[in-house]
Amino acid sequence: MGKFILRRLLFQVPVLLIGVSLLLFLIFQMAPGDPMTQFFADSQMPASEIERIKELHGFDRGPLYQYWDWLTSMLQGDLGYSFDRRQPVTDAIAPRLAPTFMLSFGALILSLIVAIPTGIISATKQYSKLDYSLTVFSLFGLSIPNFFFGLLLIYIVGMQLGWLPISGMTTAAVEFSFPWNIIDVLRHLIMPVIVLGLSSTATFMRYTRSSMLEVIRQDYIRTARSKGLKERVVIYKHALRNAMIPIITLMGFQLPVLFSGAVITERVFGWPGMGTLQIDAVHARDYAVLMGVNMMLAALIIIGNFLADIAYAYVDPRIRYD
């Protein structure tokens, strides 16, 4: 087990990180011009002076040098400088991390809370009306584009019913005192979390159902039943533990889905996270920020998958990685 973790940490994770950074760098090499050209687009500076500054920043060197420069400074926690925002990329990303995490993990937790119990019920009452309606619900969740669902919620819950705020993270121009400022953020969080969590909920529900169905057909469950254990104990104590194992891997796979969904959910609800930052960066052609955000998200996903692998190996002693 320790060997397995170490091997992954020393080989697979670094290989992926370098591969990811190389791929990103290659993509950005396709971009026309360099960030400095835009920066100096409407300056009065003489061309020779601009060249000097470009040299200073290494833009006159070959792509290999630039990549090496970017990689080594990234390893020291420096993601480059945004000429559009006139601040380091890390400073641009830092205040956006908390809102995006709040949204993504809120959605992940909500989807697990909803999906696991309903998935179990679906499996234990297979082919019942309840199972059927939950299947239809998960189909709905997997098929509706999240931005359209978000707009529908804004229209119905936010505008027609007026129950919840439709945009932003806090109420503008109002200062709340201690408990109310948190409640204010939570009220803003409800709809985005539901929107972002919907497709994950549907996915988790499907997997919990099929995983549970597979487990309750196994011999040890029949043994548990024939011992005279209560159905509740059989399902929730004996079956659930094994049925949850595949869900751990699935949680790793849901990370990219959540980060993808967060971009567009943030846009719909004006949520000030990394997705909003990214879309602003696209419109400003701010490649440094785009590169930084993508690198950051990819690194988070690689780490998330690594943790999911470890957790998987830990909870399932049948798994041997040799």
Next chain:
Amino acid sequence: MSRVDTEQQTAHPQENSELSEEILSPGKIAWRRLKKNKLAVIGLIILITLSLGAIFAPWLSPHDWTDTEASIRNSAPDSEFWMGTDDVGRDVWGRLLYSGRISLTVGLAATGLRLLIGVIMGGLGGFYGGKVDTVIMRIADIFMSFPFLPLAITMVAIMGPSIYNIVMVIAIIGWPGVARIVRAEILSLREQEFMEAARALGISDRTQIIKHLLPNCLAPVIVAGTLGIAQAIILEAALSYLGLGVEMPTPTWGNMLNAAQSMHVVRELWWLWIPPGVCIFLSVMSLNLIGDGLRDALDPRLKE
């Protein structure tokens, strides 16, 4: 004893009648199973309806979707304009039908290209194994480490928004999923006896892959492709909603939803954004239903 005998005797003619039935091709068996799956049939009907609407768009819309009419901007649905008009006075119903053409075509084209790359990469990796496989699968892992939408947004930002770039981006980001499926399938097929026979007969690698291995991978690829079209439609719509998809004024469902970036449109002009949203939802749902149905229908382990 005698009772058992008579039972066997009566059983025989039945067996004979079953044998004399036509021998079904795998495709026909799958089609028969699919027809029995109610949800898949519903999906098929929805998808065919949407496609027919797109194909026959010119005959189904009384107004030309490109006509602008300043005097009837943003008018609500009425008997003249069944789904109202947009901010420059274009007929929403007509645009909705034409959008189907672009949105469905982009989904099909992107998925076709994605399958092509994925099948080639997965086929090569699975067949040759060793270093080729390691390199291809590591590249696939690298692509799969990115969240789909942020990478797509970034690539579109660099390549510029256009119909062709959207198709390319979806294919380039999506191929690893297909490659993994094909690779896994080929790895298990390679060990089977018919492939051993093929190798013993000295059949060339090319023929082994194209004639013997790939046809056996068809079932999972068809399922992945069907669900892939749904994903591609959603991705195109998301990019277009963000203003990074197909260039305006080409009508796509996502481009129509782009109007809903304005909260005024969301609040007052529901006919501009709800119909295209419903169309995306219906097409994606129908493809998901068909994909799920195909997965069951093509599974040789399931018996009728």
